[in-house]
Amino acid sequence: xxxxxxxxxxxxxARRIRKQDQDAFxxxxxxxYNNLYHYAYYFLKDAHLAQDALHEIYLIVYxxxxxxxxxxxxxxxxxxxxYHVCCxxxxxxxxxxxxxxxxxxxxxxxxAVADNADHFQQIWDENLREQIEQYLSKLPTQAxxxxxLRYDNGLKLEEIADFLDCSLSTVKRAIRKARKYLQNKxxxx
Numbered sequence: 314x315x316x317x318x319x320x321x322x323x324x325x326x327a328r329r330i331r332k333q334d335q336d337a338f339x340x341x342x343x344x345x346y347n348n349l350y351h352y353a354y355y356f357l358k359d360a361h362l363a364q365d366a367l368h369e370i371y372l373i374v375y376x377x378x379x380x381x382x383x384x385x386x387x388x389x390x391x392x393x394x395x396y397h398v399c400c401x402x403x404x405x406x407x408x409x410x411x412x413x414x415x416x417x418x419x420x421x422x423x424x425a426v427a428d429n430a431d432h433f434q435q436i437w438d439e440n441l442r443e444q445i446e447q448y449l450s451k452l453p454t455q456a457x458x459x460x461x462l463r464y465d466n467g468l469k470l471e472e473i474a475d476f477l478d479c480s481l482s483t484v485k486r487a488i489r490k491a492r493k494y495l496q497n498k499x500x501x502x
Contacts, residue, residue: 324385326340326387349370350364355472356396356403357402359406403465449491453490456491456494470485
């Protein structure tokens with residue numbers, strides 16, 4: 314978690330970058346690259362995709378710094394950008410993978426959904442993915458992120474807490490909320 318010094322340092326960098334200070338942007342890059350790379354790598358599970366995502370992230374930060382309303386929120390804002398860019402990269406990457414393989418219309422694992430206590434791991438397949446993504450888009454950001462990191466990326470709860478920079482109990486609560494919401498929408502008991 315960030316301390317007060319980091320927040321003030323990032324706020325100062327944001328102000329300098331807004332004034333077109335290239336050295337400040339270089340400092341920001343060096344100060345945040347490792348954390349954002351690990352964040353992207355956890356999400357994408359591919360070193361090359363993570364590096365490509367970071368390239369995109371820093372371009373967005375540089376071009377959009379003027380839209381940042383509170384300079385003290387620079388790093389959390391960058392993490393949100395990272396999350397959205399990684400979602401886009403994952404979506405693009407999975408659509409390419411879909412064209413390279415045939416997807417069966419019926420997955421035998423769907424037949425076993427009622428017998429398994431953790432239904433979501435079983436039904437997270439291509440047949441229901443689009444419908445689930447529509448429902449997930451209606452959830453608060455933290456619940457959606459925690460759910461996707463758990464079931465789409467297979468991260469452990471502790472990894473998700475680290476990834477989202479929050480407590481383990483917050484992650485558990487967010488996943489529980491998402492699961493309950495999806496259970497109601499998908500009529501799973």
